[in-house]
Amino acid sequence: MTEPGRRALVPYLWLNVTLVLVAALWLALHLAFDSGGSVAPGYLIGLCALAIVSVPVGVAGALPTLNPAARRFWRGLRVTAVLTTAGWGIAVVTIMLDPPAPGIAPRLSPLASVPIVCGVLAFLTVVLLLPLGTRSHAERLRYALDGTTAVLAGSVFLWHFAIEPLFLEDAPISEIALLAIAVASLLAGVVLTRLLFGRDSPVDRPAMYLLCGAQLLGAGSGFATLVYGEQGKLGAAVLAVPVAALAMTGAAVRQAYAPHLPPPDRSGGRIPFVVFPYVAVAAVNGLLLLVANDGQAADRHVRTVVIAAVATTMLVVLRQLTVLSDNSRLVTHLRAQEMRLQREATHDALTGLANRALFSSRLHSGDGATVLLIDLDDFKTVNDTLGHAVGDQLLRAVAAALRQATGDRGLPARLGGDEFAVLVPESACADAVAERLLDALQRPLLAGAHPLLARVSIGAATARPGDRAEDVLRNADIAMYAAKARGKARLVHYASGMEEPVLGQMQTGGELRRALDEGELTLFYQPIADLATLRTIGVEALVRWRHPERGLILPAEFIPAAERTGLIVPLGRWALHEACRQLVAWTAELGEAAPHKVGVNVSGHQLQDPSFPAEVSAALAASGLAPDRLVLEITESAALRGGAIMAGLHELHTLGIRLALDDFGTGESSLSLLFAFPVAILKLDRSFVTGIEVDTAAGAPDEARLAVARAVRQMADALGLDTVAEGIENPAQAARLRELGYTTGQGYLLSRPLSPGDLVASLRPAGGDPETRVPAGPPATASRTR
Secondary structure, eight states, X not given: OOHHHHHTTHHHHHHHHHHHHHHHHHHHHHHHHOTTSOOHHHHHHHHHHHHHHHHHHHHHHTOTTSOHHHXXXXXXHHHHHHHHHHHHHHHHHHHHHSOOOTTOOOOOOHHHHHHXXXXXXXXXXXXXXXXXXXXXXXXXXXXXXXXXXXXXXXHHHHIIIIIHHHHHHOOSSOHHHHHHHHHHHHHHHHHHHHHHHOSOOSSOHHHHHHHHHHHHHHHHHHHHHHHSHHHHHHHIIIIIHHHHHHHHHHHHHHHHHSOSSOOOOOSTTOOOOOOHHHHHHHHHHHHHXXXXXXXXXXXXXXXXXXXXXXXXXXHHHHHHHHHHHHHHHHHHHHHHHHHHHHHHHHBOTTTOSBOHHHHHHHHHTOTTOEEEXXXXXXXXXXXXXXXXXXXXXXXXXXXXXXXXXXTTSSEEEEEETTEEEEEESSXXXXXXXXXXXXXXXXXXXXXTTEEEOOOEEEEEEEOOTTOOHHHHHHHHHHHHHHHHHTTSSSEEEOOTTTHHHHHHHHHHHHHHHHHHHHTOEEEEEEEEEETTTOOEEEEEEEEEEEETTTEEEOHHHHHHHHHHHTTHHHHHHHHHHHHHHHHHHHHHHHGGGSOSEEEEEOOHHHHTSTTHHHHXXXXXXXXXXXXXXXXXXXXXXXXXXXHHHHHHHHHHHHTTOEEEEEEETSSSOOTTHHHHSOOOEEEEOGGGTTTOSOOTTTSSOOHHHHHXXXXXXXXXXXXXXXXXXXXXXXXXHHHHHHHHTOOEEOSTTTOOOBOHHHHHHHHSGGGOOGGGOOOOSOOOSSGGGO
């Protein structure tokens, strides 16, 4: 229910409060100054209060967040309100048409009693239809015994004070009115019993207490008519009815404001001490003593026996209470342990949020609910740079922001690692929750002593009828990865067909695992040449996949799947060992004609592994390759991921391995990186090479790209770094680069990526003059697809 809808119920509550005050004021004035006047206005106030009740109760019965049992209860309560209003209306009309004698309170006519009794019976029915929940046979038996005790005690008092005097004294009150009082009293006992002994009612518990109070007022007004005479009858009728109506209206408003999802049990396992059956025993024994001491009812011998029996009963009850007190402490301790274990099984220990098990169980029965799957962007960098303790504090801070953004609109959970989720019962509220979270994360979160900015990618998916929990989570996961692909720190809703690229990557990942195991991967090598002589001085290793059905597959088709599935780490390890082994084999076969260096691309996932430097040393030792002949090519974004990666890069530099910044100028370029990062080579990205030659159509080169290429070369000279120009596709580009001072380059002008055998053939002296060799085929579109 929306907030404006809730606020619309509040005026009904204040109107009932006003009517209670008006009724009290009228009653006080009537009794003090005008006891002989008409009582119709007082009864009319009660009729207005009852008429108001049906509106908020009806709204409560239409709440979409309630389960069917709760909605059935509130709809039944509306029937009770309508019938009671009708009966009281008949009573008011009767008083107006046939006013009672002065000083005599109006009698409830049989015609007015019928709808009142029917309404009370309707409420009794819906209360008894409330589910008991999961209980053992022993619990059900105790529940039945406690309820029977309550009803029996109420019945005894009704018989003694109301029904028996009716037949013995021919009292002027109608039999049907007494029946209404009796039923109301019995109903109050049933409601009290259910509240005291039922812990899992689908109706909001504070709302049930208010309803119980309303029924007790209805029953109590009947006793007041018998105990306090005519003034008691008038006061009960005028004041008790609007107060009971106020309690019912308050219950409906409370239900509308109740949380949509059941809140966690914060009682710590406390077992309430149930005293109602003992109060009933004490009350009946008190009544027995009262009857026994009536001289007309029994002689002294009978009174003595009764007093002894009552005393014995009370002693046994007191002994039982002491035993129950000890048992209650023991059971409370055991229940506290049980609740703690249950909470640990359903809640995340670090953040206190719901865990995956609880989240899935709520989602399983949540048709129409929306799942927001939330993943922290680049969270691993925090762990690598600041440590896991700070990472845990950041997760707690994000969980707190998630709780605040969710409010009472849903169930926040931590599914594992840096992945969170929110189950929102009303799909219309999902976007608002996501936007509040994104807005909250625009400000730094305090993780210990570190103010950190946390960005999240959010995928949203709505449960359709028949969807399983895993289906909705999968759709939200697909949308979340789409959010990451679109730039992170945003919300993306799942749409049909969105899973095809992701599922394709997953399928490719499975096939890639098999390809690694069965040796379907191979390395091609693109020469890096001297731009003056066009002689090959080094090579860059580029992975290819010889698929048994699809033929040769370029990296652009399977590297994203390898990154997403984590296979990039074993793939990179294999490529490193294979490239080192191949260069040593070429050196043994070709001698001086062999390439001097081999470049191997390294992913950010590999760099994040603290054992990566040791892995590189093992590859060099296994192949016998000198460290200075290996070049590790790293992107700028990977180098900027954190201090742990930077420490590993410095360790590699200490081993004598040369490090190159690949695709320089296209990533998160930072000049400070050139000082912090032990770089030896800058590889100018092909996007700055395209267009620097003279364009015959335009008659001028691309001045912006030309300026970048010139600046990179000048900066490299000043810092003592080597440069390699990528993506050279025609002689004019090579000539312009030579003018700018570039001495080495790679691209399709020089050679396309070659298999090991083709590269050997091109390097043999008998293979032809490399300066006259012209490659065939179209130019590459990106360095990753070479």
